[in-house]
Amino acid sequence: MEDFLGENIKTQEYFLNMGPQHPATHGVLRLLLKLDGEIVHNVDMDLGYIHRSIEKMCERDTYKQIVHLTDRLDYLSAHINNEAVCLLVEDALNIEVSDRIKVIRTIMSELTRLSSHALWWGVMGMDIGALTTFMYAFRERELINDIFEETCGARLTMNYNVIGGVRYDLHENFVKRVKALLAQLKQKLPEYDKLLTGNVIFRKRLEGIGYISKEDAIAYGLNGPTARGSGVSCDIRKIHPYSAYDRVDFEESIFTEGDSYARYKVRIKEMWQSVHIIEQLIDKIPEGEFRHKTKALIKLPPGDYLQRVETARGDFGVYVHSDGKKSPYRMKFRSPGFANLAALNKMAKGLKIADIVAILSTIDIVVPDIDR
Amino acid sequence: MSYFSDIIQGTKSLLTGMRITGNYFFKNFLTRKDVITQQYPDNKDTLKMFDRFRGEVTLAHNENNEHRCDACTTCEKTCPNGSLEVIWDKYKDPETGRNKRVLVKHIYHLEMCTMCGLCIEVCPTNALEWGQDFHHASYDRGQLTKVLNKPGSKVVAGLKG
């Protein structure tokens, strides 16, 4: 427009504070938008509104106490975060956990992923403007949460993993409930597709929006479904299999378009893959111990340790530098949301306000995960 | 020609979506079968949580108003948030003549508790238990600080600590 109008008539840029209290930012995230009318020229991410210094708290706590803190990072993949810390400590102490523990952990992780993606799907619809999807997604999510509550005792911050196993044995209803859930998911996931995926408005809102190329995705350190939407193969479950992932057959869901719709499709496919993984494991949960005895006070031998897991949002890394004391000298969480959010400016430049909301949704941010 | 096929495809996809929501509407309207929400305050009395539900930390009392806490303070040390405070007193056991601890107040700060369950795990005498109560809302923060041992309660006789 500026070329056409020449020097004399200019449009005025203005700033808009999106957040920290805004329905689209999924928490207390502040985006400072530089707008020209509706067109976004720049996005500044302003973080730190719910920083709780969890990493610093970890330096104070013993390893057993640290586990439950990780619930509070990415609260939608609480179980997987717990698992990361447990795996790290078990590796460092050379504890070989039984097959039963591995399988239980894997099933739980996949259930967590399903529940997280179900919530994401509902909220995605809400961000785009379809309010009903939220309730439909919660119907399935509630079933998963019931399974969690029956076995772990909590619905969100499960804190089910402990160092050396899991806290309780599986509840006797577990297998029955999971099978019912899988049956329902197989019936309802196509409904998700009909309601949202195929919808022409929805597709027009996402297709070609928020494009990020494969090179940029790698350069920005994107991970998880966000990167897989750009064709980057980065599934930790495939690259560094942990727990029982090496014995199940599943496909890494990769789409190469790099736009919001690709990221959306990745997550929908991941839900199907999770169903597939659980199906393989649920009938043959091996017998064995569900919890190995560990020392009352765990001390890691001095050294550096790293454990990566694939949460619902991507590559979650735990790094510990131990000096041999009862708590880590330094604990660092590499959270997937932080890296993914960093690419928002790249994705959203030149698009509209409504697109920012859609892109944020397809990145699937959880603000406590970003702020820690 | 894509202009017209776009219109037809788009309309079709919209109608597919409407069929799904419409199905649910009429099913619910006629039978209330798919309703997934609970009518909460109505079912307050019949609502039962799962056995392992972690509502709050409680100190188990038996029918004689006796608990199993010997005031060893392991739970207090283990708690990552400082939600538990064990206040104890010394007394001389008349039989053995040794100094022993007795529990005066087991204070529980619910507002600080993250329900991690470490205290219950480490308790050497299995005195602490999960409570099923979830009606924790209150207008006053002070009400969230609870004393776990009931008034007049004693330690179970013969407890080894």
Place this chain on the structure above:
Amino acid sequence: MIRLSIFTQIHEWLYSLMPASSAHILELVLIAAAYLGIFAILGLLLVWLERRVAGFFQLRLGPNRVGPIGLFQTIADALKLVSKELTGTVKADHFLYGAAPYFIITTALMAMALIPFSQEIHAFDINIGVFFIASVSSVGVVGIFLAGWASNNKYSLIGGMRTGIQMISYELSIGMVIVTMTTLAGTLQISELIEMQRNGWFIIQGHFPAILAFMIFMIAGTAESNRVPFDLVEAESELGAGFHTEYSGMNFAYFFLAEFVNLFIISSIAVVLFFGGWLAPFGITDGLHIPFIGLFWFGLKVTAIIFIFMWFRWTFPRFRIDQLLTLEWKYLLPINMVNIVVMALMVWLGLIIKF
């Protein structure tokens, strides 16, 4: 003018009581008051209906505590809103900020006067009927615009700007649909429009182009009443509450009420233009002299149309602003123009279905 027998009695009683001029004024005031009452009741009822319907769509029950099946829920809400503090921003343009809700309320009321509730209850049967409603509702836009501007809030401003663009575009579609149907009917007067449908509703008389016009009308009507998928004006997930972000209490309630009354008005126009207004389907109740039967049929039809609008709302995602414009200017407008020609040809060649 109002012609139902009880109204005639009141009319005569008033004129017998006092001189003609004062009776006339009093009658006008009474009618205005009656319409204000209808306005409020309709608004509250529709809000209740929306929430109830939304509940069923979303696997919930909706309001069901206050009164039988939650009917008094909205009254309780209205009481709450009345008792709330009216807040505003310091640097707002207070005159315009205060005036904006009344713009919308007034225009909605003016359009209400033309709604043919039944053969008898019809306050203002003007010879340009439908066109008048369209023109009045075009003024209502200014209210939303002002609310967005005067709030001195950027979210409101964006909402206001979006309204302007959206309304100007979609009024065109509504106008052209009206033109299409007038080509068939040959009149704009609402009572005549309805009487002409004794030989079959216009959607049957005009068959294919009329159905197309009806579909376009439903789309444009959704846009006119700012509902999903065209609720960019208040787009909750993008703009907070859009143009009424800064309004609270009763000022907010006015917007809310007017939105629902506008929905009713749009549905009424659809019923008048396509579904024969107060006429019974196939004239099944024509011989019977049941009081308020016209009101019953009209209400039934309008409720059905409103239900479709609600169905849209609880199914579809929201458009983006440029897609909204693309839809109007690239799809609806050309189709509409062709449709007018087709309709004119049909009327000319006498290809209309009449019973």
Place this chain on the structure above:
Amino acid sequence: MERIIFYILSIIIVVFAGLSVVNRNIMRSIIYLLFVLLAFAGLYFMMEFNFLGAVQMTVYAGGIIVLYINSIMLVERINSPLDVAKLWRRILAGVISVAGAIMALFAIWSYDFTEVGDESSITIQDVGKSVLNYGEHGYILPFEVISMLLLAAMVGAIVIAKTKKRNAN
């Protein structure tokens, strides 16, 4: 009764017309202008020129004013009050407007108005027929000329939109 309404409308027109000129807040000026236009529509309705009144509302109140607001919002200095013109300009403007008013009044007073009986109001058919009539009192020529003008405007708008798109690509 009608007389009272007429006076009310006239007062609205005069007062708000004055306010819309005097006011230094551009947004308020527009709104006052809107009131003036709406009051004019009211006058038309009083005269049973229903179609004209409705057109007045749609085109002026609904269309032109919204366009004004839209374009004014694009102006950079919308928040600050308008500048006051120089004194000689104000005097000149005053003289011109007074002269215009005198001319208008002179024309009105010199014309010999005859009272028209209460005829039935003009229907849409009448309007349509006279617009597409090429005989006496027919408006077919201006109608077509205006449609050509609108076509030109539309083409212009498309050209502007297209230019932008080519640059973007």
